[in-house]
Amino acid sequence: xxxxxxSEIKSTPLVWGLLVLLGVFVAAAxxxxxxxEHHGHIVTGMNNQIVWGLxxxxxxxxIVAASGALNIASIGSVFGKLAYKPLSRxxxxxxxxLLVGGLAVLVLDLxxxxxxxxxMTTFNFTSIFTWNILLYTGFIAIVGIYLYTQMARRIPAHIxxxxxxxxxxxxxxxxxxTGSIFGWLVARQAYDAAIMAPLFIxxxxxxxxxxxxxxxxxxxxxxxxxFGAELRTRLARLLAIFIAALLxxxxxxxxxxLYAAEHSAVEAFILRDGGIYTTLFWGLQVLAxxxxxxxxxxxxxxxxxxxxxxxxxxxxxIGGFAQLYVxxxxxQAFPLDIxxxxxxxxxxxxxxxxxxxxxxxxxxxxxGGVALALAITVLGLKILRILPNSLSDVTVAExx
Amino acid sequence: MKIPGCGQxxxxxxxxxxxxxxxxxxxxxxxxxxxxxxMAMGQGVGAAANPNARxxxxxxxGKCPVDCSACVTACSQEHGWExxxxxxxxxxxxxxxxxxxxxxxxxxLPVMCQHCEDPPCVDVCPTGASFKRADGIVLVDRHxxxxxxxxxxxxxxxxxxxxxxxxxxxxTTSPRGVGTVEGCNLCVHKIDRGDATxxxxxxxxxxxxxxxxxxxxxxxxxDISKALAAYPSxxxxxxxxxxxxxxxxxx
Numbered sequence: 162x163x164x165x166x167x168s169e170i171k172s173t174p175l176v177w178g179l180l181v182l183l184g185v186f187v188a189a190a191x192x193x194x195x196x197x198e199h200h201g202h203i204v205t206g207m208n209n210q211i212v213w214g215l216x217x218x219x220x221x222x223x224i225v226a227a228s229g230a231l232n233i234a235s236i237g238s239v240f241g242k243l244a245y246k247p248l249s250r251x252x253x254x255x256x257x258x259l260l261v262g263g264l265a266v267l268v269l270d271l272x273x274x275x276x277x278x279x280x281m282t283t284f285n286f287t288s289i290f291t292w293n294i295l296l297y298t299g300f301i302a303i304v305g306i307y308l309y310t311q312m313a314r315r316i317p318a319h320i321x322x323x324x325x326x327x328x329x330x331x332x333x334x335x336x337x338x339t340g341s342i343f344g345w346l347v348a349r350q351a352y353d354a355a356i357m358a359p360l361f362i363x364x365x366x367x368x369x370x371x372x373x374x375x376x377x378x379x380x381x382x383x384x385x386x387x388f389g390a391e392l393r394t395r396l397a398r399l400l401a402i403f404i405a406a407l408l409x410x411x412x413x414x415x416x417x418x419l420y421a422a423e424h425s426a427v428e429a430f431i432l433r434d435g436g437i438y439t440t441l442f443w444g445l446q447v448l449a450x451x452x453x454x455x456x457x458x459x460x461x462x463x464x465x466x467x468x469x470x471x472x473x474x475x476x477x478x479i480g481g482f483a484q485l486y487v488x489x490x491x492x493q494a495f496p497l498d499i500x501x502x503x504x505x506x507x508x509x510x511x512x513x514x515x516x517x518x519x520x521x522x523x524x525x526x527x528x529g530g531v532a533l534a535l536a537i538t539v540l541g542l543k544i545l546r547i548l549p550n551s552l553s554d555v556t557v558a559e560x561x
Numbered sequence: 562m563k564i565p566g567c568g569q570x571x572x573x574x575x576x577x578x579x580x581x582x583x584x585x586x587x588x589x590x591x592x593x594x595x596x597x598x599x600m601a602m603g604q605g606v607g608a609a610a611n612p613n614a615r616x617x618x619x620x621x622x623g624k625c626p627v628d629c630s631a632c633v634t635a636c637s638q639e640h641g642w643e644x645x646x647x648x649x650x651x652x653x654x655x656x657x658x659x660x661x662x663x664x665x666x667x668x669x670l671p672v673m674c675q676h677c678e679d680p681p682c683v684d685v686c687p688t689g690a691s692f693k694r695a696d697g698i699v700l701v702d703r704h705x706x707x708x709x710x711x712x713x714x715x716x717x718x719x720x721x722x723x724x725x726x727x728x729x730x731x732x733t734t735s736p737r738g739v740g741t742v743e744g745c746n747l748c749v750h751k752i753d754r755g756d757a758t759x760x761x762x763x764x765x766x767x768x769x770x771x772x773x774x775x776x777x778x779x780x781x782x783x784d785i786s787k788a789l790a791a792y793p794s795x796x797x798x799x800x801x802x803x804x805x806x807x808x809x810x811x812x
Contacts, residue, residue, distance in 0.1 A: 209713070212713045273708045498798075499798060
């Protein structure tokens with residue numbers, strides 16, 4: 162049996178060029194942070210009604226995807242599917258990278274990012290944000306240890322499995338925490354639903370797997386290594402199942418709300434009258450980001466073509482992003498029902514749909530987080546033995 | 562640890578160390594950023610809260626004319642915030658016009674922080690900057706607020722505003738700061754100096770409308786408690802079970 166060999170990717174102009182490009186995005190985001198810090202959030206598109214804007218969508222997307230990117234490692238270590246084991250290292254690295262990227266955006270969009278030390282030292286344990294500070298830092302530590310157990314020599318298999326199990330349980334709790342940020346908000350009509358936590362977990366399965374597929378295919382191309390068609394198709398089928406599960410949870414989320422008359426107004430807003438949010442929901446989240454890639458990936462011939470897998474994964478990423486945009490921004494755009502049954506008006510946008518136009522600053526900050534995550538991944542591949550020398554179907558089959 | 566024969570010296574050393582720490586703390590308070598000094602003051606205010614009181618407001622919408630906003634103007638002047646019409650401007654208190662779509666009956670009332678007994682903003686605040694005093698007043702410690710806006714997401718009344726730009730000309734009694742969250746503090750400075758009223762209630766009384774009563778909900782002999790006992794009143798979003806310090810009549 163051939164042993165799977167791992168090695169660093171070589172220093173090619175393409176690798177350096179990619180790192181420089183990502184560095185430009187990160188630097189631009191840094192400049193944006195200084196600019197917002199100096200002028201206040203008035204220079205962004207956010208206001209007193211839409212208090213969490215595009216940066217939060219990016220941050221939550223990356224944090225949710227981080228947890229999902231760990232899927233592959235979990236399937237290999239925890240559920241014993243040996244074919245996935247050669248991918249475990251990249252899975253863990255990508256999970257850490259995405260989380261760091263998302264966390265950076267989240268933290269740098271604070272009103273007072275200079276007070277991060279306060280958040281790290283003064284805890285209020287009834288706050289899910291406080292739990293998340295511990296869950297996020299714990300995730301980085303546990304997945305880091307898990308990565309180490311995989312890479313270090315002479316670590317017994319049961320230790321690797323135990324570390325993998327800890328990381329798997331931790332990631333489920335972490336995404337429960339992320340979803341519950343919204344699920345436990347009783348004030349707003351679009352949130353306040355227990356399904357948010359499992360919905361976010363399923364969303365992490367789909368988006369994390371899509372990003373993993375894109376990264377493994379990109380890294381294989383970048384380093385000139387083989388990524389077997391059979392393994393790719395296997396991952397793609399798994400992605401299709403995750404998309405189906407995400408569509409199911411989304412359907413239940415809205416059907417449950419539709420059944421209760423008190424939620425009919427917010428559902429009518431998201432599903433029918435919400436303009437951009439309705440378009441994003443049906444067009445990007447359900448159709449382009451859900452039904453289309455699911456159909457492609459389940460298709461016996463289309464689903465095994467590399468180009469189609471890449472296209473589907475990109476669509477899932479876009480769909481997941483749209484879904485979070487609808488939840489985060491759309492949920493705030495719908496007015497609070499402070500006086501149920503009455504028509505209300507005020508100088509503070511009571512009773513009206515809240516407007517939000519994201520600024521280029523917010524977009525730049527968000528892309529900075531994505532670039533940071535990718536830069537960490539590329540650097541990790543460059544300095545650590547993360548990527549197998551070959552992921553050809555023969556190599557994988559011999560080990561699986 | 563007690564050292565035989567050295568009790569006095571040990572005690573003296575302790576005192577010396579204690580005095581040194583005290584002096585050091587005082588020096589640090591003076592020499593560090595002005596914010597730190599304010600924080601020390603904030604703790605003093607917290608210590609003054611009367612745990613036996615529950616301060617609250619009773620608002621009679623039937624006496625509140627649609628075209629009157631004296632309470633809003635008074636609050637703005639008292640605390641130094643300004644609403645110029647931008648959606649990024651803070652509004653600690655606002656007039657809301659309420660209309661029954663079936664009957665067309667319309668009236669108006671001010672909405673501000675409802676000073677919940679179980680405030681969602683306090684639950685969600687990661688640093689504890691959102692807090693409730695012993696006398697029921699819900700406040701933001703502007704020195705530990707990191708500007709995450711989670712409290713604004715959690716508040717069912719949109720009672721909080723985020724400071725979107727640098728502020729100038731602050732009132733010494735109402736410290737404000739860019740990048741932090743703020744809202745009605747029930748004129749805590751007036752309560753602590755014994756005014757027994759708030760700027761909005763004073764202004765409302767001055768107009769002759771007398772639509773607002775301030776007082777101690779725990780004191781059965783207070784005007785507010787008597788009025789609440791005599792006439793029906795409601796809490797906004799009473800279904801949430803937050804037990805509000807602000808009550809309404811005749812909506």
